[in-house]
Every structure is written in C-alpha cells, then in structure tokens.
Amino acid sequence: MSNHIYDKNALIHRLEGYLGKTFEMIDNKEMFKHVQDFNLQKGIAGSVVEQCIFEYPPDSKQEADLIIVDGIENVKTELKTTGMLIREKPRKHYVAKEPMSITAVGVYDIAEQEFETSHFWEKLEHMLIIYYYYAATHAVSAYEYKDFPVVGYEFHEFSDDEIEVLRNDWEHVRTLCAKVVSHHSGPRDKNWKEAVKQEYIEVHGELRRVLSYIDLAPKFPPRFRLKKPTVSSIIAKHFGYDLEQLPGRYVSILDIDAKCRELINMYAGKNIRQLINHFDLNLPTDGRLSMKAIAEKIVIAMFGGTVKKLNQIELFEQFGLIAKTITFTSKGGRTEDMKLYHIDFGEMIKETVIDDDGTKRAMTFEDSDMYAYFADHAFLCIMFQESSRDSETEYRPNSLSSNVFIGFKRIVFSDEFIDTKVRKLWEDTRDKIMHHKLTDVVQKRSDGSTVTLKSGKVSTAPNFLKGSENDVFVRGSGKDSSIQSKTECVNGIRMLPQYVWIKGLSVVEELKKTPEI
Numbered sequence: 261m262s263n264h265i266y267d268k269n270a271l272i273h274r275l276e277g278y279l280g281k282t283f284e285m286i287d288n289k290e291m292f293k294h295v296q297d298f299n300l301q302k303g304i305a306g307s308v309v310e311q312c313i314f315e316y317p318p319d320s321k322q323e324a325d326l327i328i329v330d331g332i333e334n335v336k337t338e339l340k341t342t343g344m345l346i347r348e349k350p351r352k353h354y355v356a357k358e359p360m361s362i363t364a365v366g367v368y369d370i371a372e373q374e375f376e377t378s379h380f381w382e383k384l385e386h387m388l389i390i391y392y393y394y395a396a397t398h399a400v401s402a403y404e405y406k407d408f409p410v411v412g413y414e415f416h417e418f419s420d421d422e423i424e425v426l427r428n429d430w431e432h433v434r435t436l437c438a439k440v441v442s443h444h445s446g447p448r449d450k451n452w453k454e455a456v457k458q459e460y461i462e463v464h465g466e467l468r469r470v471l472s473y474i475d476l477a478p479k480f481p482p483r484f485r486l487k488k489p490t491v492s493s494i495i496a497k498h499f500g501y502d503l504e505q506l507p508g509r510y511v512s513i514l515d516i517d518a519k520c521r522e523l524i525n526m527y528a529g530k531n532i533r534q535l536i537n538h539f540d541l542n543l544p545t546d547g548r549l550s551m552k553a554i555a556e557k558i559v560i561a562m563f564g565g566t567v568k569k570l571n572q573i574e575l576f577e578q579f580g581l582i583a584k585t586i587t588f589t590s591k592g593g594r595t596e597d598m599k600l601y602h603i604d605f606g607e608m609i610k611e612t613v614i615d616d617d618g619t620k621r622a623m624t625f626e627d628s629d630m631y632a633y634f635a636d637h638a639f640l641c642i643m644f645q646e647s648s649r650d651s652e653t654e655y656r657p658n659s660l661s662s663n664v665f666i667g668f669k670r671i672v673f674s675d676e677f678i679d680t681k682v683r684k685l686w687e688d689t690r691d692k693i694m695h696h697k698l699t700d701v702v703q704k705r706s707d708g709s710t711v712t713l714k715s716g717k718v719s720t721a722p723n724f725l726k727g728s729e730n731d732v733f734v735r736g737s738g739k740d741s742s743i744q745s746k747t748e749c750v751n752g753i754r755m756l757p758q759y760v761w762i763k764g765l766s767v768v769e770e771l772k773k774t775p776e777i
Contacts, residue, residue: 696751
C-alpha cells in the first residue's frame with residue numbers, strides 16, 4: 261500500500277492527460293501484444309489502468325487500493341474501472357455495461373463485523389472510478405479492448421441517504437448469513453463450512469426482495485456487487501444526464517412499497533378518466549396514446565413527478581425497478597404477452613469470462629445478461645382492470661377511459677423461475693446459434709395455411725423458443741415482417757430485431773404468488 265500514495269491535484273492532472281485516449285494508446289507495457297501472458301487481475305481494462313496509468317502491479321487484498329493525499333487528509337480510496345454503453349432513448353446517454361464488483365461477502369464471519377468497519381464499506385466509502393466507453397455492439401476478446409477510449413473519471417462519495425440504503429442492504433445480508441451460521445454448531449472445520457455453504461445456497465434468493473442497491477454475485481463464495489441500475493444512476497449524475505428527483509425520502513425498496521400502499525389507498529377504484537382529471541393531465545384516450553403510455557403518465561403524476569418517462573426518474577433507476585402496465589380483463593384474466601428487452605447475440609454466445617481474481621473460465625448462465633436482467637430487476641406492475649360498464653362517463657364499455665386502477669405489485673422472480681424457465685431459453689438459444697441449429701421457418705396459421713406478407717412473399721421467422729414452448733421466449737418485433745424490417749442477422753439468417761418476452765398468463769401466475777405490497 262505504501263507505493264500507492266498519490267497527491268490528488270497531481271493525480272487529477274495525470275488523469276486529464278488520458279481522457280479521450282484508447283487503452284492501446286495508454287498501454288506502455290505492451291499488454292495488448294502479450295495479452296495472454298499478463299495476469300489480468302481485473303480484466304484487461306482494469307489491468308491497463310492499474311499498471312499503465314497508476315503504475316503498480318495488481319493485488320487482491322481486501323483493503324482499499326489507493327491513498328489519496330488531499331491537503332492534510334490521507335484518504336483510503338478504492339480504484340474502479342467501469343465500462344459504459346450508450347443508450348439512445350429517451351436521449352443519448354451512458355449506462356453501465358455490468359454490475360460493479362465490490363468485495364467478498366465472508367458468509368462465515370460477516371456476523372462479527374460492523375458496517376462502519378466492514379470490508380464492504382471500506383471499499384465503497386471513497387472510490388475513484390475510471391470510465392471507459394465499451395465501443396462495440398457485441399462481446400469482444402481482451403485484445404479488442406485496445407480500441408475503447410477512457411472518457412471520464414470521478415472521485416465518488418455516496419450521499420447520506422445513499423449510505424443509509426447501502427447500510428440497510430449490508431444489514432440484510434449480514435442477518436441472513438448470521439441466521440444460517442447459527443443453525444450449525446460444532447467445530448468450524450471443512451464439514452461445518454460445507455453445511456453452511458449448502459444452506460446459504462438454498463436460502464440466499466430471499467434477499468433479492470429486500471436488497472435495494474446491491475446484489476450478490478451468483479456463485480459461492482458470493483461477492484457484493486452494486487447492481488447495474490445503481491451504477492447507471494452514478495454514471496448519469498456524473499455525465500449530466502439528469503434524472504428527476506421525486507419528492508419524499510426513500511432509503512429502502514420497502515419505502516417504495518409503503519408509497520405504493522399509500523397510492524393504492526388514495527386511488528384504487530378510480531378509472532383512467534377520473535385519474536386524468538384529478539391530476540389535470542392533457543391526455544387523449546381515443547387511441548392516439550397506448551394504454552402503456554397513458555398509465556405511465558398517470559403513475560408519474562401519482563409519485564409527484566413531471567417527466568415523460570418512468571426511466572427518467574432516479575428512484576426507479578437506482579432501485580432497479582422496471583415499470584410494467586398490466587391490464588386485466590373484467591373477469592381477471594390477461595392474455596397479452598410482455599416484451600422485455602432486445603437480445604445482444606454477441607453476448608449471448610460469449611464463451612469465457614474473467615473473474616475478479618483473474619481466473620479465465622467458461623461462461624455460465626449466471627454470468628449472462630439474461631440472468632442479470634431477471635435477477636437484478638424487479639417489475640413494479642401497475643395494474644388496471646377493464647370495466648364491463650362505466651356508469652359515470654359516456655365512454656363505451658372497455659374503452660381506455662373506463663379501465664380502473666386496482667393497485668401495484670412488485671414481482672421479484674424466484675430462483676426456481678430463473679433456474680428453469682429463464683435458463684431453458686438461454687441454453688436453447690445458445691445451442692441453436694453455436695451448434696448451427698438455427699433455421700428460418702415458414703410461418704403457419706393455426707389451420708396449417710402459410711402466412712404471406714402484403715407483398716405476396718412467404719413470412720418466415722427463426723426457430724427460437726416460442727411462447728407455446730416456454731413461458732419466457734424470443735419473438736421478433738418490427739414494423740412488419742418484410743425483408744426491409746429484418747435488420748438483424750444471426751448465422752446468416754436475416755430476421756427482425758429479436759426480444760425476450762414473457763407470456764401474459766405467466767405474469768398473471770407470478771402476480772398471484774406475489775404478496776400484496
């Protein structure tokens with residue numbers, strides 16, 4: 261550690277000189293020429309930053325990486341190198357490429373720690389984050405990182421409210437680990453550790469419902485990570501992509517649940533027309549706006565916001581909440597499938613990953629974007645129900661105006677759901693692409709007749725898992741099925757942009773199993 265001391269002003273001057281430079285330009289140790297020979301403790305990006313910018317060899321100690329001399333203070337500071345992608349909507353801005361790994365959990369002894377002196381907080385209290393732009397639309401080799409530029413840096417400290425969120429998260433993890441350890445008496449030998457490990461693996465999934473900013477990497481021994489949405493929120497603040505601050509104080513995901521209960525008590529039973537009038541929203545309900553768009557604007561107003569999109573609200577970004585509008589039929593059923601996210605096929609067929617200790621290993625489901633999407637996010641479901649009649653307005657039955665707000669539920673997908681239905685889709689998709697089983701299939705109607713386009717050409721689609729085969733499936737989405745709309749190409753097959761979907765009936769089943777907020 262004594263060799264890792266830097267004067268803050270001199271360090272700022274040094275870092276300014278690297279902005280805009282690619283990793284290849286920064287590399288003064290020929291790391292990219294001999295990438296296989298280097299011990300890539302933190303991957304090639306982190307290793308170039310450590311060894312070429314900060315000029316020190318990697319280490320895996322649990323204490324902070326640097327000491328920053330700021331006036332008379334010596335500040336222990338953790339160095340983090342973070343990749344970013346560009347998201348185009350609602351306007352162009354950076355988002356996190358992946359979660360930020362923090363430190364090992366220490367399942368066996370975390371119960372003996374206090375938050376203020378924990379390895380976890382020591383790593384997070386003061387951070388120097390080096391940001392680079394992951395300038396690729398697919399997974400790349402370590403060598404190809406040479407073209408990625410360093411675009412920013414930040415001496416990051418969390419606000420008091422954010423610290424309270426992190427403290428609450430850490431306490432949840434400590435409480436669970438302490439409970440598991442308390443179930444196993446006797447000498448702390450190999451058998452004892454194995455018993456603790458097995459129970460932890462069985463029960464750790466329950467943490468996902470209560471953790472706000474962090475999650476645990478899905479392997480044993482587990483590691484604390486800042487969720488990808490949390491890192492994206494940090495990035496947004498630094499690069500000036502303004503997310504709206506909602507009124508109120510939220511230091512736990514449970515605080516959002518409490519707010520939802522308050523809103524349910526105030527507005528449940530009111531139809532869309534009544535809510536539009538109550539919040540003085542100028543929204544058409546004649547079909548020019550979708551149910552999703554109208555519901556989104558109503559919910560923003562309920563929470564006291566003014567932006568156009570829920571993903572422009574910092575609260576939802578930080579806590580990894582994805583708002584989804586659910587409209588039940590008047591009898592409580594729902595058949596509409598839910599579109600989730602666009603598939604990155606380069607990432608989908610990635611074969612290896614590099615762990616935090618520098619170990620290169622085979623890619624697993626738990627390393628995938630698909631796993632992270634379902635494990636790191638919760639769906640805040642905004643529920644409406646079609647009304648069979650509307651006695652208070654002149655609008656026809658089942659029109660948008662007569663749909664009634666019935667409440668919120670927060671879906672956190674279970675380990676079982678992720679490990680069966682989501683894993684099945686991931687494995688099937690990889691298998692078809694990597695083993696050349698992907699084919700372009702002529703589309704048939706239920707009566708067996710061939711589907712044709714307006715142009716007279718036969719409609720085709722790739723043989724990815726369908727909704728009839730799995731609750732989580734792949735479906736293309738575009739203006740139409742013409743060749744002009746097939747802008748994606750996988751294994752030489754032209755196709756519409758492909759998205760992960762979840763069956764509407766499966767969503768209904770998850771909602772039934774989800775406790776009331």
